[in-house]
Amino acid sequence: MNETVAEGLFYLTAAAYVAASVLFLRFLVRGKGDVGLLGPRLVGAGAALHAAHIVVASLVLRVCPVEGIHFPMSVASMSMAVAYVLARKRLKIEVAGAFIAPLALTSLLASRFVGGGAEPSARVKSAILPFHVTTNLFGVALFTLAFSAATLYLIQEHLLKKKQIDGVFRRLPPLDVLDRAEHRFLLAGFPLLTIGIVTGTLWARHVELGAPSEVLRSIFGYVTWLVIAAVLFMRAAVGWRGRRAAYGTIAGFGFAVAVLMLYLLRSPSPPVTAQLHQAGPTSSSSSSSGHGRAPEILP
Amino acid sequence: MTLPVVVIGLSHKTAPVEVRERFASSSELLPEILARLTAREEIDEVMFLSTCNRVEVIGLPKSGTSHEAAAQLASTAIREALRDHIGARNIDELRAYLYERTGEDAVRHVFRVAASLDSMVLGEPQILGQVKDAFDAAVASGALRSHLARCVSRAFTVAKRVRTETQLGAGTVSISSVAVDLAKRIFGDLGDRTVLLVGAGEMAEAAAKSLGQQAKAIRICNRSFERAASLAAHFNATAAPIEQLESELVQSDVVVASTSSKSFVITRDLVKRVMKQRKGRTLFFIDIAVPRNVDPAIHEHIDNAYVYDVDDLQSEVAENMRSRKAEVAAAEKIVEAELGSWNQWARGLNVNPTIVALRAKTRGVLVAELERSLGSRLKHLGEADRAALAQMIESATNKLLHSPTTRLKQAAGASDGNDLVRAAQHLFDLPAAPAAQALPRAEPPAPGAPVPAPRESEERLPH
Numbered sequence: 001m002n003e004t005v006a007e008g009l010f011y012l013t014a015a016a017y018v019a020a021s022v023l024f025l026r027f028l029v030r031g032k033g034d035v036g037l038l039g040p041r042l043v044g045a046g047a048a049l050h051a052a053h054i055v056v057a058s059l060v061l062r063v064c065p066v067e068g069i070h071f072p073m074s075v076a077s078m079s080m081a082v083a084y085v086l087a088r089k090r091l092k093i094e095v096a097g098a099f100i101a102p103l104a105l106t107s108l109l110a111s112r113f114v115g116g117g118a119e120p121s122a123r124v125k126s127a128i129l130p131f132h133v134t135t136n137l138f139g140v141a142l143f144t145l146a147f148s149a150a151t152l153y154l155i156q157e158h159l160l161k162k163k164q165i166d167g168v169f170r171r172l173p174p175l176d177v178l179d180r181a182e183h184r185f186l187l188a189g190f191p192l193l194t195i196g197i198v199t200g201t202l203w204a205r206h207v208e209l210g211a212p213s214e215v216l217r218s219i220f221g222y223v224t225w226l227v228i229a230a231v232l233f234m235r236a237a238v239g240w241r242g243r244r245a246a247y248g249t250i251a252g253f254g255f256a257v258a259v260l261m262l263y264l265l266r267s268p269s270p271p272v273t274a275q276l277h278q279a280g281p282t283s284s285s286s287s288s289s290g291h292g293r294a295p296e297i298l299p
Numbered sequence: 300m301t302l303p304v305v306v307i308g309l310s311h312k313t314a315p316v317e318v319r320e321r322f323a324s325s326s327e328l329l330p331e332i333l334a335r336l337t338a339r340e341e342i343d344e345v346m347f348l349s350t351c352n353r354v355e356v357i358g359l360p361k362s363g364t365s366h367e368a369a370a371q372l373a374s375t376a377i378r379e380a381l382r383d384h385i386g387a388r389n390i391d392e393l394r395a396y397l398y399e400r401t402g403e404d405a406v407r408h409v410f411r412v413a414a415s416l417d418s419m420v421l422g423e424p425q426i427l428g429q430v431k432d433a434f435d436a437a438v439a440s441g442a443l444r445s446h447l448a449r450c451v452s453r454a455f456t457v458a459k460r461v462r463t464e465t466q467l468g469a470g471t472v473s474i475s476s477v478a479v480d481l482a483k484r485i486f487g488d489l490g491d492r493t494v495l496l497v498g499a500g501e502m503a504e505a506a507a508k509s510l511g512q513q514a515k516a517i518r519i520c521n522r523s524f525e526r527a528a529s530l531a532a533h534f535n536a537t538a539a540p541i542e543q544l545e546s547e548l549v550q551s552d553v554v555v556a557s558t559s560s561k562s563f564v565i566t567r568d569l570v571k572r573v574m575k576q577r578k579g580r581t582l583f584f585i586d587i588a589v590p591r592n593v594d595p596a597i598h599e600h601i602d603n604a605y606v607y608d609v610d611d612l613q614s615e616v617a618e619n620m621r622s623r624k625a626e627v628a629a630a631e632k633i634v635e636a637e638l639g640s641w642n643q644w645a646r647g648l649n650v651n652p653t654i655v656a657l658r659a660k661t662r663g664v665l666v667a668e669l670e671r672s673l674g675s676r677l678k679h680l681g682e683a684d685r686a687a688l689a690q691m692i693e694s695a696t697n698k699l700l701h702s703p704t705t706r707l708k709q710a711a712g713a714s715d716g717n718d719l720v721r722a723a724q725h726l727f728d729l730p731a732a733p734a735a736q737a738l739p740r741a742e743p744p745a746p747g748a749p750v751p752a753p754r755e756s757e758e759r760l761p762h
Contacts, residue, residue: 165611239575239577242602
């Protein structure tokens, strides 16, 4: 029964994100419709359904969504949608939903195919693990928003430099609004990333990690932190704004995604939603014992 | 046939700003240009109009064998004067940018320009003021005296009718207000932004009006500090001398440039220095001056700095204009109605010399016969009788010529009016007088003075 509910919530979430994406893209491309109210509300509804799906699915699988990384992409994209809904009015980036809704949808669908639901093994279990995962996922969610704002900024900036100020230019948020939003999301995400890096470093000392992919992931994690720190520092110190800041943000986000991908793609366990079909009273124990390799940390 | 008015010019519709600015002229240079034009023997009256969106010479040819030939000669003379004005060897290279209207088309064009129907921002009010300034300058220099002055004056009436009888000028849309709208598209809200107006002329004033209370602060930087201070006092802004331009740019976010400078006031090197001090904060220049005030290379080569000139505002304007399209048809109707009245009056100018000649000849014959009789058979008549006879001849002349005069005037408005005029000239052996030859010269009115009243040989403007 619960599996059916989780599946139903999954499809409802996908439907809400699809509807929001269509609405936003229709507005952007053809200038039709008013996304002012309905678009963000659909993303909000999608985020609520998404959260419900994660809760129900984690109950079915008897795993904590943030202990380990059972729902990494799902939790990150849901957090991103929530952050967008909360920040859109204050930062005046309603139309950024045109980027957020398809991203959330893609992440949701991808969670069916990548990422694993294996329980952390005793070797890697630690009190700081949920804290580490949570901060990293929320950080990634905020960086995704920063990345969206940076990409939209580059589009707007390109149109403005090319003097093509009708059509899409009119529908996207103003240039400076996007620059400011990108900076705010980076500022909000950076402390979370820092905590994630610190807790990851502490945790890595606790657990001996030696596989090349683990080392590479750690290196990418530190590079992500350095790039984001550099973008913020250069903005404050020498006025790196606009295009340079946008490129820096996109680069930082790229490294963060690489870290996530390195983890997800190496996971031998089946995706969370795939496991829902097999879930039963012993699913938790079977998943933890059924996969020889425990999930690792997001550095 | 109407007056052979000739209009040669270029506008935002035919030439980009980099071409228009070569032709543009400040008010200080107008007398020199007008003197160059009036020195041409092919041109009788002339006016030079230079705005940010158009440069036009409106001329009336001197007499010629025909209107067409006179207009052709005047056209060549105007083109040569324009060539000298821009210092070009050959005007042909700019032929593609120039438009030419003659006769009725030219008058219609003048009416449409004054009524802001040919403006980039339909219905914007500044154009009428600019046409009036050009008119005053031409009258002051003696370049406008009679018929062309009347034509332009008539255009003011058309513009007034369009403004009062249609909604074309409703709202506050102008180049400046459109520029402010574009600034909002870049910054979102201007409530925490500082706007710098470089220049303190009409356009700057319009920009200040458009900004109203929207900006956090308005600063005005002008070569004449007194003028800047005066405008600043009016709009609760802060004035600064032009020497402080660099520091003003550092603290501003939107810059509206509208000085009459012939060269760039804001250069690439200046903005490079400014952007360093601004730590890369976005700086948006709206250059509504022609010639341009802001080096366009800034837009290409400096990050976070954007330069838009009047031509770049066209798509923004188009968006604003959609709601006004419905009013254009109503305004065009007014223009056509006024043009019809004007044509009737102008055609009357062709008939008047014939009517005057007919009256003079009739009266002359009768008076000569009377005087001959008074010198012989009617010698005995006293003063009272002689006066009565003179009165009788005057009355007979009027009665005799009433029908021919009326018919000729009616025919003046018709396409075959010239046939009747020629017939009258032939039947009564009157001198053939082409309209262009018949155009009388008048003494120039004082600057700003109303256009002189019609002469005896002219008909009153129909209303």
